[in-house]
Amino acid sequence: MVGNPSRSAAQPTDPTRLPDFRKTTFILEMKGARGIPPERLGEVQNTFREFAAYQAQLISHPLVYRLMRDPLNRTDASGRQIPTLDMIFRDLERFLVYPAPGNRVTTEQADYIRELGTALDAALRPLITSHPERIVRINATRMLAVVCKMGATAHYATLTELISSPNVPTEIKNYALQAAANLLSAYDVLDSKSRRHSNAWRNNEKPGSADIELAALVGAIEKCITDPNTLVPGLWNGDTNKPAILQPDQVEVARFVRRQAIRALAQVRFVTISGAGPDGKGRLYPAYTLARVCLSDPRLILPSTPADCAEAVIGLCNMSPVLEDGKHVKEYNVDAAVEAIVAGLITFAEPRGDPTDTSLHWRVYGLRIAEAMNNWPPLFDNLYDPTRPRQYNKATVPRIVDDLIQRARTAILDPLDRVGPDGKPDPLAGRVQLDTLREYLRQLRANPKRNPLLFTNNPETALPVIPRN
Secondary structure, eight states: OOOOOOOOTTSOOOTTSOOOOOOHHHHHHHHHSSSOOGGGHHHHHHHHHHHHHHHHHHHTOHHHHHTTTOTTOOBOTTSOBOOOHHHHHHHHHTTOOOOOTTSOOOGGGHHHHHHHHHHHHHHHHHHHHHOSOHHHHHHHHHHHHHHGGGOOTHHHHHHHHHHHOTTSOHHHHHHHHHHHHHHHHSBOTTOGGGTOBTTTTHHHHSTTHHHHHHHHHHHHHHHHHHOGGGTSTTSBOSOSSSOOBSOGGGHHHHHHHHHHHHHHHTTOOBSOEEEESTTSOEEEOHHHHHHHHHTTOGGGSSOOOHHHHHHHHHHHHHOBSBOTTSOBOTTBOHHHHHHHHHHHHHHHHGGGGSTTOOSSOHHHHHHHHHHHHHHSGGGGOTTOOTTSTTOOOGGGSOHHHHHHHHHHIIIIIHHHHOBOTTSSBOTTTTOOOHHHHHHHHHHHHHOTTOOOBSBTTOGGGBOOOOOOO
């Protein structure tokens, strides 16, 4: 049932009263419907635009953003409760669907995702790029990050622009990178078994268009990892031979936002993707960028932190050497990937050599890495179906992968999970065994058959070897 129409987006918002919207029943009906009938598409699009305008009015309303400064003033002129951001986002999530293996999202909801995502993107984008209040720009980007969980294709171009533009403030880029992580984590609602990203259906309309769109976003994220000036303009002087940091007080800011970029890149589900370059015929190697983080490549300028390495290890374990069309990337050097992961695990766990260290949520990170490693072996099977995650051909898994996983469990992951009754690390069983991983890394590098290229056909993917104690 369609309720009363909301106020027009063109009308100014009463600064003393919150905006209202009364067509939620209709939207929820469309969410659960078996597709959008062609004859009702115009009606649905108009309602979605009204809903998006309402969300934009709400997130930019002075009563909402001033509530953070004046938490005691909780009602508007009508006596309605002023919602917090968390309340707004929770309510918005009622209308969203998240395409991923195991979620009850069907191909019939593809139209719903496309149209609602398009409407919300169009309503939030002007707030993010041009609203005079910076807090509104930040909050609108945070809302966009929530919306991006649906994987609507409209968000790809918006996020690419926000992340790559030098005029977008660092704090906006931080939330735009969170949005990118959510967008890349969404699956193609029409074919989740292939692990395709959510925009892949575009190739059905115009071959190669999805590749170009995805590569543009991934390329923008990679630049946030490899070039500190993308995050904080003027931070680095651009001299690789003498990597001087010009504004030391901004280094921690850049590190914080770069970690979000690493998390976003870690959501890419393939070791390489096509569609790069001006002609769309080039390739990107997101696995190599994460390997550089694991190996603390000095060319990244900002040294890799333990948390950076943990996120990069998780990302490498998420990337399949089997592309969405079922073809193996034969050039992918799994031995080199293992070497990078071992180095990343060592850097990650080094502070925890002191069992009393509390610089990270060690147990949480340990559980996340363990889950990523459990999910890694099936990705080598070109018939793997993510809707049946534990069914795969174990013969396709390289022995070195199984060996690494077992060593990582024994040396780091199991000890991180060992805590006493008080929740603190067990002083004996909770001690990580860094020396065993250091010796394993030494053996990998001493192998006379070692190939330093992560992709054997691309000399630009050579692993940097950083001496370790």
